[in-house]
Amino acid sequence: MTRPSRAEAAAWLLFSAGGMVSALLVPVLLLLFGVLFPLGVLAPPAHAEFAALLRHPLVQIVLLGLCVLALLHWAHRFRYTLFDGLQLSRLRAPITALCYVGVIAGSVWAGYVLFGR
Numbered sequence: 001m002t003r004p005s006r007a008e009a010a011a012w013l014l015f016s017a018g019g020m021v022s023a024l025l026v027p028v029l030l031l032l033f034g035v036l037f038p039l040g041v042l043a044p045p046a047h048a049e050f051a052a053l054l055r056h057p058l059v060q061i062v063l064l065g066l067c068v069l070a071l072l073h074w075a076h077r078f079r080y081t082l083f084d085g086l087q088l089s090r091l092r093a094p095i096t097a098l099c100y101v102g103v104i105a106g107s108v109w110a111g112y113v114l115f116g117r
Helices: 006-039 047-055 057-085 089-115
Strands: none
Touching: 006 057, 047 057, 057 089
């Protein structure tokens, strides 16, 4: 029996953190911005107030953390779906590289969108 590497343990930790954050925050954000504000159940914030809120550094950090952790969760889940579900474990190195390059690219893009303006 092989012992899992430290990197594998860190990957599982980030997978679970991404799943937890996504499960808690994404449904609330979808409910607010996809249902309650458009239907008029709740009064949406004024554009100026909302823009000021999105420019606050703490809000930007939280949103970036949500994006990065959700992408890490996706990469780990997709990687193991390809390995175990589609039996592509012979392509372990390129699949792993592509998944985590996608995480890096998505994280850089999210950082640019949040902090670059």
